[in-house]
Amino acid sequence: MFYSPAPLHIPDGFLSLLVSLVCWVVTALTLGAAISRTNKSLGERQIPLMGVMAAFIFAAQMINFPVAGGTSGHLLGGALAAIVLGPWAGMLVMTAVIAVQALLFQDGGLLVMGANILNMGLVTAAIGYGLFRSVSGSSKTVKLGVAGVAAWLSVMAGALLTSLQLWLSGTSQLGIVIPAMLGVHALIGLGEALITVSALAFILQTRPDLLGEGSESAKAGKGWILAGGLISLFVVFLSPFASADPDGLERVAENLGFIGAGQSAPFEIIPDYTLPFLGETALSTIVAGAIGIAVVAVISLLVGRGMKARS
Amino acid sequence: MPVTHVTNQFAAPECGGDVLVVNDLRFSYPDGHSALNGVSLKLCEGDKVALVGPNGAGKSTLMLHLNGILNGQGDVEIAGMRLSRENLPVIRALVGLVFQNPDDQLFSPTVFEDVAFGPLHMGLPEAEVRSRVDAALEAVRMSAYRDRLSHHLSVGEKKRIAIATVLSMQPSLLVLDEPSAGLDPRARRTLINLLRDLPITMLVSTHDMKLVQELFPRTVVMDEGRVVADGLTSEILEDEPLLNAHGLEKP
Amino acid sequence: MPVTHVTNQFAAPECGGDVLVVNDLRFSYPDGHSALNGVSLKLCEGDKVALVGPNGAGKSTLMLHLNGILNGQGDVEIAGMRLSRENLPVIRALVGLVFQNPDDQLFSPTVFEDVAFGPLHMGLPEAEVRSRVDAALEAVRMSAYRDRLSHHLSVGEKKRIAIATVLSMQPSLLVLDEPSAGLDPRARRTLINLLRDLPITMLVSTHDMKLVQELFPRTVVMDEGRVVADGLTSEILEDEPLLNAHGLEKP
């Protein structure tokens, strides 16, 4: 009743180090752009606004509605946040929400937080804002309809990315995880779409000024429409393909070099007993030794600092 | 702080058909804080009763039990029906609960939608819903506000709409939690007149002793999760030691 | 609703060094609603003045002008300084504004950080900041709460911390918007004693006429964006026609 963990929050341990780090890099780069953009384009008013909006998303995730058989639908909020706050601010707000969920409730891990932010905060915001923005001049009905589709797609995109990451980490089998995750989230996404649409309808009715065309310039708008559209297409085409023909996807990944050809299963991305990336070579042993020395150096440094600090 | 518990010192007025019977109700919050320690209370058809007591006395907690939002040990009977899992929906239609902050009560964009929520959820046919909404808005003298946005009303107006949202369910018992908090004197006066005119049994919690004096023939005093006094308002408001012991003040 | 505007019917007390001078202040909100229609007001060193009036009279709007959060036409002078863009930082340090809802005022996670916010943004050195925080908490008798989390406090405690957050800036003028709203009688009593003991000029808006009577020698009545009366509290509270015309009541 207080707080229910959502199935998209990956805990630590379920993603390999490599996948976690790659996701962190992507997330950090995007957030860096988001930060420099918000710092530039938004006024000082924006700090309390984004902070309270983050709390709003957190609280809104607790609003549920009974569906059937004791289950209930509720909100993820990425698309909604981006639509009402703009994409960059929406991303920062979702990042704060996901960080607090991980730090305070262990809902989602720390090392895999990059992946969680990517799946639930960045991609959802891009889809939500991009698609909504593409119909900015249209009638209210069209806007709401598109917002609903965007909300549903944003959940599907999150689920798809999560599945792919789990598969690349060797935690799940592609042929099972994709249909399972997408199936469940097709339903969860409906709840997301319904709440997002009626929340937007409420805002359009009471404070339409807040949903004005926003602070983004027309040119930046085009970029978002493109980004949102591309990600959506990716989701729309990849999902059925991956569900129907997982082996095909694996072959594609092999051809693209994501998975080394000839490997029977992707979990060997981090082989045992050697350092990642290097293989069983003399080089590996040397690097391992170097790391050992570095660690000892760090420890000595810390002890030295401790002696100097004198509590 | 030591508090003397004066029970049944005042004779409660006699009555026949009970609208509400609470018997030895006990409740602890999940964190272990016991908020109700054996509350017993009876309300008759047409009674208008004030519920007073210091912060944390358990007034709101008691009110949340009256339509089963919280479930303690002990009996709650509404109009002769014992509150239980099966008849929860019926009881919720019989007990109209109005919370302190009207903003919590009004979650729809327009006044009409908000007042229609209860009847719609009860599964009533559309024509009936419409006539109930009209009657409820009429009762709080807000018919002209039917299509306004709840969000833009003043606190006093919101308060009256909040009362209409439960009147439209035609409850047998109206339960109001601190209805006059945050109102300016004029809005407060309007509210008092409204409550006086409503021909319905009501239990009203408040810190506003002047309101108690003006409106309610009977007063129940709670402290530390117990009923410490229950009787005629005129007598209770004269009992200085009782008032002082429970953090109250004469109006 | 027709309202008769009785201006300067009461003689305001004499004074020398003015802490606050407001001269013919006018302001309209962006949506065109004109909230202030020529407000004039003077406060002297040590004055404790109540600002009363019905909902929407413009009390909060006036208060937001006193340290330049809103900018209307007309003059505002604080301690002899005209409010303008350049001396805004100085003025903000001189006027301590406490908002109605302490949850809006206490925006930092811990009490210490909140009370330190003002002095830090005035650019004071660390040691000075710390000593001011301690003094402010001492003044509201909440020193023990220094490291507590704001969200764990009761409303009354939050209210006192909210006052400490501006006391730490050592303002010349304390401006409080409805400080007693939502407090129970005991917490309200604590607040009254605190305000009485603070040796500082203050302007306090409130709907609580009993508070006005107890605490403020002088009262300013506003309605429809104008000052409609300004004088001794004892006289104003006896003027029934005035009170009735502006939706007020005798305590």
Place this chain on the structure above:
Amino acid sequence: MHFDAFDRYHDKESFLHRLDPRVKVLVTVIFIVSNALLPDGAWFAFGFAWLFLLLCNLLSKLGYAYSLKRSIIALPFALIAITVLFSIPGKPLSSFHFLGITFTITDAGLLRFVSILIRSWLSVQMAILLVAVTRFPDLIHALEHLRVPAILTTIIAFLYRYLFVLTDEVFRLLRARESRSGAVTGSKRRLERVERSGRGVLWRAKIAGNMAGQLFLRSYERSDRIYNAMLARGYAGRLYTLNPHEMKSVDYYATAFAIAVIFLMQWIGRF
């Protein structure tokens, strides 16, 4: 109403409570990275990591099983990993039929599944311990010191502060909705029908959406008032804070010790 249920911090006097928050965050992250680096089936290393956890539990004075008791939270997610039981080629251990498909559990699959669970379980426990011995505001300071961008830490600080205010609001909204969710008096059959329908799912979703919209507006307007309150106290676009923490010798020694232990753990896991 209080949502203090959200507070995971436990007020105690202990070595871990006194430690600088930076140290705690850093060690937690290194520990979690180390878990991710440990190879499948490194049982000794897993055991060693658990001993380290046990030591931390004891040092926190919260009881040796504190983090253990709260660590089930990651279990539901294990469902996701269950497929590795069947998908990794290896020696078949047992097989069963479900929905007309034969599932065969292999030894390699079991090894991988158990390893994933243990890694996750160890990591979650350390994170649980971190928030149990560090007040959240201190955690935010630690993030600031560790160079997390100020805009993010500020948003997180606001989020934490208003989390409680807004969840209280949501809770009251939900209560108000619940208390008006009635049914007409009538026969038993009628009742059941009402309970099932209570109007359609779409209508209910719309109500939930209205509540979200309502909450949005209130939050938005609240942020305006907060901004005014900040302006009134001298905010001009830059936020200043005092540094409440200073690294002491113990903090450096503790970091050194923890890193040494974790390195040892890696060594045990690999050789």
